[in-house]
Amino acid sequence: MNKTARKYESAALADEGYWTSVSQAIRQEAVRLLEQGAVAGVVGYIAGRRTGTAMPVVAATPDQAKELIFSPACVNNLALYLTKAKKEVRAKGKLAIVAKGCDLRALAGLLGESQLKREDVYIIGIACAGVYGAHADRSQPLCDATIARKCRECTVREPTDTDLVAGTLPALPALEPLEAQELARLEAMTPQERWAFWKEHFSRCIRCLACRQICPFCFCEQCLCDRNRPQSVETTPRPAGNTAWHIVRAMHLAGRCGGCAECERVCPMDIPLNLLNRKMAKELKELYDYEAGLTPQEKGPLTEYKEDDDESFIK
Amino acid sequence: MHTDKVKHDFEPKIVALVCTWCTYAGADLAGTSRMQYPPNVRVVKFPCTGRIDPVFILRAFQKGADGVLVSGCHPGDCHYMAGNFHARRRFAAFRKLLEFVGVDLSRLQFSWVSAAEGGKWVEMVTELTERVRQLGPLTEFRELELAEQWSGATLTTPELKEAYQAI
Numbered sequence: 269m270n271k272t273a274r275k276y277e278s279a280a281l282a283d284e285g286y287w288t289s290v291s292q293a294i295r296q297e298a299v300r301l302l303e304q305g306a307v308a309g310v311v312g313y314i315a316g317r318r319t320g321t322a323m324p325v326v327a328a329t330p331d332q333a334k335e336l337i338f339s340p341a342c343v344n345n346l347a348l349y350l351t352k353a354k355k356e357v358r359a360k361g362k363l364a365i366v367a368k369g370c371d372l373r374a375l376a377g378l379l380g381e382s383q384l385k386r387e388d389v390y391i392i393g394i395a396c397a398g399v400y401g402a403h404a405d406r407s408q409p410l411c412d413a414t415i416a417r418k419c420r421e422c423t424v425r426e427p428t429d430t431d432l433v434a435g436t437l438p439a440l441p442a443l444e445p446l447e448a449q450e451l452a453r454l455e456a457m458t459p460q461e462r463w464a465f466w467k468e469h470f471s472r473c474i475r476c477l478a479c480r481q482i483c484p485f486c487f488c489e490q491c492l493c494d495r496n497r498p499q500s501v502e503t504t505p506r507p508a509g510n511t512a513w514h515i516v517r518a519m520h521l522a523g524r525c526g527g528c529a530e531c532e533r534v535c536p537m538d539i540p541l542n543l544l545n546r547k548m549a550k551e552l553k554e555l556y557d558y559e560a561g562l563t564p565q566e567k568g569p570l571t572e573y574k575e576d577d578d579e580s581f582i583k
Numbered sequence: 584m585h586t587d588k589v590k591h592d593f594e595p596k597i598v599a600l601v602c603t604w605c606t607y608a609g610a611d612l613a614g615t616s617r618m619q620y621p622p623n624v625r626v627v628k629f630p631c632t633g634r635i636d637p638v639f640i641l642r643a644f645q646k647g648a649d650g651v652l653v654s655g656c657h658p659g660d661c662h663y664m665a666g667n668f669h670a671r672r673r674f675a676a677f678r679k680l681l682e683f684v685g686v687d688l689s690r691l692q693f694s695w696v697s698a699a700e701g702g703k704w705v706e707m708v709t710e711l712t713e714r715v716r717q718l719g720p721l722t723e724f725r726e727l728e729l730a731e732q733w734s735g736a737t738l739t740t741p742e743l744k745e746a747y748q749a750i
């Protein structure tokens with residue numbers, strides 16, 4: 269939390285050569301796939317209009333594929349576009365996707381939840397140095413000061429089980445695990461302090477639902493939180509309904525979330541949503557030894573059970 | 584038969600979410616056996632603990648419950664085979680989440696009560712009611728319910744105070 273007291277390094281974490289070589293590898297493969305007709309489109313990134321930005325695209329022709337890039341601005345989790353809910357994208361046919369490690373975890377989750385089949389997707393994995401955080405000064409290179417919080421403690425930089433890996437990972441320095449520190453700080457608080465912490469955050473939520481829209485796992489066609497008659501969660505952006513929304517969101521993602529932290533990145537109110545996701549992931553690891561990984565798992569921790577699961581909390 | 588009535592300053596509202604096959608039948612047995620237990624409990628019946636979505640627990644707290652009891656068939660006795668096994672994992676995770684958000688877990692009790700355990704039902708209800716009575720009203724969720732442009736702390740008119748009490 270102590271953002272002001274800390275001094276951030278501004279030395280680039282990876283040199284220009286790394287980014288261009290990854291971009292080139294993606295382009296080459298995408299062009300090849302499209303020319304051969306192996307896929308109908310490549311879900312990847314192209315440069316945005318402003319410098320230091322990028323945006324998702326479905327490249328459908330070799331010419332479009334030549335525009336594909338990878339840069340620290342490629343923040344989006346593209347797995348989002350492969351759920352059944354994205355009918356327009358899926359209707360195109362077999363797709364290739366550019367995926368960072370954290371996107372791959374989401375993809376593995378979607379495969380496990382039968383949202384798509386492995387043979388329906390060609391995966392171009394990225395040996396990933398990291399991406400910009402939500403408020404990074406994008407005139408700077410990717411560095412200690414601009415890198416996303418999730419990337420500071422990433423364990424999936426080198427993808428596995430992909431059809432291709434683009435680029436080679438540069439040597440990266442160890443960065444301070446800010447998010448883990450924040451989590452530990454919260455866990456050490458008294459329940460009252462934690463309540464106050466979350467109350468303050470949840471009260472600011474404006475219920476734009478950007479966090480839901482960006483989440484690869486929020487693919488329900490009708491969200492429980494939108495329903496009335498009977499209404500489960502109040503839909504107006506008042507503290508009570510917000511708290512319910514956030515608890516339900518965290519609960520529905522527990523055991524599924526891959527930790528891409530897109531929800532936190534898109535939140536206009538800077539609510540630290542990934543802390544909730546991480547906390548749940550941590551608890552489920554402790555309780556049921558489950559961890560979201562790069563390979564699809566047929567069952568999540570909350571869709572299976574063991575007869576001798578812990579029930580010390582039940583009388 | 585009647586035990587002496589004690590007058591308390593605070594009567595907690597307890598919501599019990601129960602499975603119809605075991606705990607509800609157990610509560611029924613307690614009733615037909617004329618066992619006494621605190622009338623603070625409001626029972627909501629579900630087909631199975633597997634149907635008890637964690638959001639119901641949350642909703643109960645938000646709408647004024649001071650304590651929540653969730654109860655169903657013992658493991659292995661679920662009438663839908665595995666409903667309570669799934670529920671058990673869900674509740675375990677949900678407890679952790681509530682704890683992380685700062686909710687006092689001593690207001691939330693889970694139990695297995697079979698159709699034959701009228702006595703255990705009485706025990707569960709009495710225990711939770713008395714524990715919550717000691718803790719006092721659950722104010723966090725009520726304050727949240729009121730928090731908006733104006734805050735619950737500045738209740739000035741009698742009408743507003745009355746509305747607050749009625750929640």
Ligand code: SF4
Pocket residue numbers: 368369370371396397398399416418419420422423424425
């Ligand atoms: S979390 Fe890891 S895989 Fe994801 S963007 Fe950051 S460094 Fe890359």
Ligand code: SF4
Pocket residue numbers: 472473474475476477478479480531534535536537538539541
């Ligand atoms: S993105 Fe942020 S403000 Fe919008 S609904 Fe999610 S938490 Fe609330």
Ligand code: FES
Pocket residue numbers: 602603604605630631632633655656660661662663664666667
């Ligand atoms: S029928 Fe009682 S818990 Fe499933």
